[in-house]
Amino acid sequence: MELQTIGQNIIDNAVTFSKEITRQLEERYVTFLKSSNLQESAITEWRANLIKLVGEAIKAGSSEKLDDKVAEWARMTGEGAVQYGISIDELIQTNKLYRKVLLDYVEQYIETKEIPIKSFIKLNRILDGVLDHSSYIFSVSFVDHHKKTLETAQQAMLDISIPVVSLTDKIAILPLIGELDTYRARIMMENSLKRCIELRNTELIIDLSGVPIVDTMVANELFQVNKALSMIGVRATFSGIRPDIAQAVVNLGIEFEQIEIAGNLKQAFNKLLQAE
Numbered sequence: 001m002e003l004q005t006i007g008q009n010i011i012d013n014a015v016t017f018s019k020e021i022t023r024q025l026e027e028r029y030v031t032f033l034k035s036s037n038l039q040e041s042a043i044t045e046w047r048a049n050l051i052k053l054v055g056e057a058i059k060a061g062s063s064e065k066l067d068d069k070v071a072e073w074a075r076m077t078g079e080g081a082v083q084y085g086i087s088i089d090e091l092i093q094t095n096k097l098y099r100k101v102l103l104d105y106v107e108q109y110i111e112t113k114e115i116p117i118k119s120f121i122k123l124n125r126i127l128d129g130v131l132d133h134s135s136y137i138f139s140v141s142f143v144d145h146h147k148k149t150l151e152t153a154q155q156a157m158l159d160i161s162i163p164v165v166s167l168t169d170k171i172a173i174l175p176l177i178g179e180l181d182t183y184r185a186r187i188m189m190e191n192s193l194k195r196c197i198e199l200r201n202t203e204l205i206i207d208l209s210g211v212p213i214v215d216t217m218v219a220n221e222l223f224q225v226n227k228a229l230s231m232i233g234v235r236a237t238f239s240g241i242r243p244d245i246a247q248a249v250v251n252l253g254i255e256f257e258q259i260e261i262a263g264n265l266k267q268a269f270n271k272l273l274q275a276e
Contacts, residue, residue: 002115003123006106007058014048014055017105021047021097047098049073054102054130061122063129074134078141088142095135102127164195164204171272172201173265177210185221189228196234204229205268209240219248226259235260239268 237260262268
């Protein structure tokens with residue numbers, strides 16, 4: 001009966017407990033609020049939702065019965081933390097405050113009400129169960145969402161760093177700058193095929209003068225790009241091939257007769273213009 005009463009009191013006073021958590025947070029929380037578009041009232045209500053779940057679990061006599069609801073709250077918390085630049089350390093610190101604030105209330109309650117020790121232990125286990133579960137889920141959600149965010153950013157950078165630009169109705173250019181690994185080479189194939197279809201060009205100059213080094217694996221990927229482009233009716237011309245790149249191509253046993261080559265970008269463009 002006492003657990004039912006405590007659980008209901010926690011539900012009824014969830015917003016008050018949430019505000020107490022805010023009060024006990026460090027000053028950087030205030031700075032975070034100012035730099036984000038979030039309203040303090042929204043954060044207070046969001047925290048109160050978890051506190052209500054704690055109260056419901058205590059009333060139910062088990063944390064497991066609320067696992068799904070807690071997991072959904074924690075998943076969204078983890079994703080939101082990544083979106084608003086909150087670190088995992090800050091999430092964990094806040095989780096500790098949930099425990100502290102709620103246990104402070106329980107301690108005050110049992111000072112005026114006698115509660116059997118078994119009931120107190122059970123209550124503590126339920127509280128730990130809910131908060132531990134939420135901590136685990138929001139940590140996993142945070143890491144997963146952070147990883148996806150980084151991958152999206154990486155993909156965006158690759159798209160920018162592998163631009164296919166139209167020069168004429170028939171001729172486009174793909175200037176490559178920086179290190180070229182097998183992953184970037186594969187992205188180059190995907191992007192160049194997609195862009196050439198969009199631009200409807202029949203010639204693509206792939207300029208390698210800005211690539212510092214190419215190993216045999218990357219050289220093979222470039223050759224595959226050449227083959228893939230030919231399958232959609234686009235002829236690739238490689239320009240700016242340095243001696244080390246040429247050596248890598250030779251080591252693969254690729255015949256230069258199979259590849260259109262120009263000494264530099266200007267030569268490649270003039271050659272294609274004359275052929276039009």
